[in-house]
Amino acid sequence: MRRHWLTALTMTLALSAFPGRSPAAPLSEAQAGALTRQLQAIVDDPAMPLPGLSVVAIRAGEIVYTRQFGHKRLATAATPAEPVDADTMFRIASISKLVTALGVMKMVEQGALSLDADVGAYLGYRLRNPHFPEQPITLRMLLTHTSSLRDEGGFKWGPEVDLREVLLPGGRHHGGGAMWSRAHAPGRWFEYVNVNSGVVATIMEAASGERFDRLMRRLVFDPMGLKAGFYLADFAPARIGDVATLYRRREKDGAERWDPSGPWIAQSDDFHIQPPAAPPGLDRYVPGTNGTLFGPQVSLRISAAELGKIMLMLMNGGRHGDRQILRADTVDAMLSRQWTIEEGVNGSRSGDGGTFHGLYQAWGLGNQHFLDASTMRDGRGRGDRLVDGGGFTGVGHLGWAWGLNALFVLDPATKNGMIYVASGVGADPDTQPGRFSSESRFQERITDALYRGAILGEGAGSSN
Template identity: 30%
Template sequence: MKKLLMSLFATLTTVSPLLAQQVKDDVQSIADKYKAVGVAYVVVKNNKIIEKNAIGYSSLETQEKLDVDKHIFRIASISKSFTATALMQLVEKKIISLEDDCSDLVGFPIRNPKFPDKKITLKMLLSHTSSINDANGYFELDVINPSKNPNWQKSYNDYEPGTKYQYCNLNFNMAGAILERLTNVRFDQYIRQQILDPLGLYGGYCIDSLDNTRFASLYSYNQKNDQFVLEPAAYNPRSEDIKNHKLGETTPIFSPTGGMKISAVDLAKYMIMHMNYGKSGKVKVLNKKTSKLMQTKISDDEGYGLALQETDKLIPGQHLVGHTGSAYGLYSAMFFNPKTKYGIVVITNGCVLKYKDGFVAMNAEIINLLYNKLIK
């Protein structure tokens, strides 16, 4: 009887070949509408990956087909959640607090000149409520350092820190630098040691540490000539910069704000950890309380917590938690329901960009299709 039940459960953890093909055909139809180069998608139900597949190409130049298991993408801003997860591990160990002053953590004054007495905390950085912006750029910390940039004030908005939300990449490049300063370990290596390796995931922030034959090429769409343009800068190794890297100073070379490279399948496995409040099987990355805090909105307007966002708009009637990413023509989405234990990952390496309710329209359509066909 026990063997029969186990066998029955095993059959329930994947979808039938017929249904899988129907879903793939439907995904292809949506992708065609947006002229997508390629789309990788993974569906998790009851904590198990029940479907994974890809359509289209990894490379337009070589016509290599996109493979959901093999190919890795620079996933853009979903990367922020890895940075926040690593810092929250240090919060758990009481090495730092979310209320710590970023001036102390970064090593130079982090103060909005219009509110010089108001400290800007780590929590504000991770929730985009710091009043910091990207007006000066975010590829170097010098842009906001008063001793390095005479125009540092431009990096701050007019409102008081902690009172409003504005998405800001500089927040998370600083957060990555803070991680290095606290651990004395190179950012990419720390993420690998503390998150990727324990979960058995292949990926990382350092190009030279990865197999470059697995990179899915990224393409931005040129509307004027209706063509996709290869974006090689997405995988710029910056090898010389890394050789001369200074811990806690030149951390943006790894892009803690957007530079994780990982497959759709391994991203789904990472998602399962967050879906289970910090645990995946026997591996514990975060405590339940800490993980829930990451998923709890701080900004009512945007539903943003600590590098994870709550939304009711992506799938009508469904409360989801996750993040999106967009860079170099790539658009990624990772969303899950921690109560009912399902989640969906969709990544495209290039498509015609349209938005619906704040989400990339193609990804939103595919997510709704996958939910209706495989979850609902």
């Protein structure tokens, strides 16, 4: 009974933030219980056990279901296991990119940045793909993965590195120029990369004179009252115990040896063993030289509940409680379609490997557009479909790294949305492909359960 009371309290608090709206009908006790049992079965599935899971479902602009499962920190010989709770923060991987875009759009709204200006005007040097030297690079290109930058040259460097030494030919860290596409000019060709976000953060710093992590706090996190941050050492130790460790049953540091029957191996944020520490030389870092340092592409720590507040803000035209975080037209611009795949125009690379088995079909400014596309090839699902049989389109972002798997997706028209964060995987996800999408089967099962159980209110979704 206490669990149902807590869920009801969470829903009531969420509704109170937006007075005057007709509330969505809450889930019945039977519906919530069925969904909870289904998600627990997914977490406990021996074929793909998950150490921890946190979910939020929003229907018609209201939170109708929120729940946590498993542990944020597994037991060791010296310490007991700690359960995931509503305050548990996760290193949210690539969903960080969407949140970074919120800061960009706030600066655009304030007139500090322009989406279509040559970014060299902010960086203080002429940034060009050396193979297409006459084509300026813009923030719009960086946010839509059409800048012609590639991750082959790296995407994160220490505070002693100036990005101009990486990006410009002749620089100490430029090497053979692997960070630039030789075949495709900036502006149209889509290739999902991490380094774009590092350049974006550097531009934000150069335009503001502030460190990226502190700038994001000022622009987004503090105005919304969010417990979140891009740089743990700057807000530790106050909330360090809330950060979940990420796990896999696989060797660390990129080794491909999985052992589904072996022990869980911490991959990231094992802070009860070693607390976060500032990189050497951070005290001498000059803002505007290397924003990759703060992980704008992968290193935001935030809870599923706080992601829910961001989702509600976007659904409500940039408004959070009594504060206008972004103007409604800014939100519309951020979520508007910027790039859509064109088979036969971009060619087989963009239509297949360049978009991860068809997962990337369309893009906005720092957010993916899910078009409900699904095909079958080689016995596995392909495309960006989110629910079995189709029926849900939206905008948002996926995240996966260090065992973490996460989804943040909303439909601005219906104000329906889903968030899940799983803190690890117990087997190689590539061995369990999805049935109707490019995702792994366990990811499909989580999303489908939330959609059918919380948004449609049907109770059970796909069970296996």
